[in-house]
Amino acid sequence: MKFSVLGPAGTFADAAAQKYLRLHPIENIEIDYHDTFDQVYQAVTPDGLGLLPLENQLDGFVLATLQRLQVANITEVGEVTVPVNFGLAGKVHNLAEIKRIYVQFKTEGQCQQLLAQLPNAQIITTSSNMISVEKLRDGIDGDAAIMPQSQLAVEDFPFTMDNVADQDANNTRFIIFKKQPAVLELPAQPAEDESASFKSALFITPPTEEVGVLYQILSYFAKTHLNLVTIMSMPTRQKIGIYSFYIEISGTLKQKSLLFETLQRMADIYTIHPLGVYAL
Template sequence: MKFSVLGPAGTFADAAAKAYLKQHPIDNIEIDYHATFDQVYQAVTPDGIGLLPLENQLDGFVLATLQRLQTSDIDEIGEVTVPVNFGLAAKADQLSDIKRIYVQFKTEGQCQKLLNSLPDVQIITTSSNMVSVEKLQAGEPGDAAIIPQSQMAVQDFPLMQDNVADQTDNATRFIIFKKQPTSLIEPTAPMDPSATFKFPMFVTPPTEEVGVLQQILSQLAATHLNLVTIMSLPTRQQIGIYAFYIEISGTFAQQHILFKTLDLMSELYTIHPLGFYRV
């Protein structure tokens, strides 16, 4: 069984996968590394699972993941949050000697204070933090990289600065999924009524009209379920038509209320469920 994640080994995705397996042990599983989000998704086999970053504490939701969720039939089976922080490493003696800096596309938004202090430095975006490390290792004098803080102890460059993220209490939330559609049918397996669940989904209204979001939210508010997240993404059908990414949480005692509400909502909107799991 393969666990497909963004690689190479040493990324925060790798740490998240290992943290999830520590919490939910799976026999005979192999972590399978890939260079891009799309490759991670495509590599998930019928009996395997995948992991993608969903939300960062400083930089918000990962648009590439939301876009994948919007168009794919997946079943989220869990989530895991891991702390993330970054250091600066450079083939330079001082900050003023840096000419270019390698930084992963999502890391860039978490280290704006540092990058804004280097206005004349060329920023080169990479697909993963470990690729930034590799680019720096193969680079020239004047090159630098923002790399995982965990790598600072195992790398050796002339200039090294710890904890360069905008906040030290930074974290990223990852989702774990299977490549199969999520059902809107209420599960029958008994659960502890006091335990909590999460239900992520996309809700797409048929047309854009005044008050449509309020109508959607009012149906959820009437259930006393907790609306954890709401994000809008274009449907790409025409300007002004949006789908809403929504996360709902509640206790398993409210499970029947959730699925009854979703059944009613599906008569008015397109519901694209993404999972139903314990948190």
């Protein structure tokens, strides 16, 4: 059984996968590393798992993940949050000598204060923080990279800086998923602790553009006292002005049947793209 994640080993995605497996042990599972989000998704086997970053505390939601979820037939089975912190290393002796800096595409938005001190440096975007490390290893004098703070202890570069993120407290939330369509039917399950919590994620797309459409969607959840914890608008790409809404809902397991009943009623009017329900 494979657990597909953004690699190589040492990334925050790798740390998230390791943490998930500590919390939810699975026998005979192998972590399978890939260079891009799309490769991670494509690599997930019918009996395997995938992991993608969804939200960063400083830089918000990961657009590439939301775009994939908008059209993907997957079922989310859990989430995990890990702390992220960054250091800077370079083949230089001070900041002023940096001519080129490698930065993972999502890391860049979390280290803006540092990058503002390098107005003349060329920023080269990478697909993972560990690839930034590899690029620096193979680089030339004047190169630098922002990398996981932990890597500063194992790498040997002339110049380093600790804790270069815009704030010390910083976390990234990852989703764990199976490559099978989520459904709106409540599955038969053994007795559960009804006081325990769940989270559900889905996309809701209205059929037309009209005044008050978002209010109408939100009213379904307000009337049933389901807790709406996230809402993001995403273009459908079919017509300007028509948006799909990414929504996350939380509640107790006692409310899970109420959630499914609500979504089934909404499906008569809206296009519902469920992404799964999982315990917290």
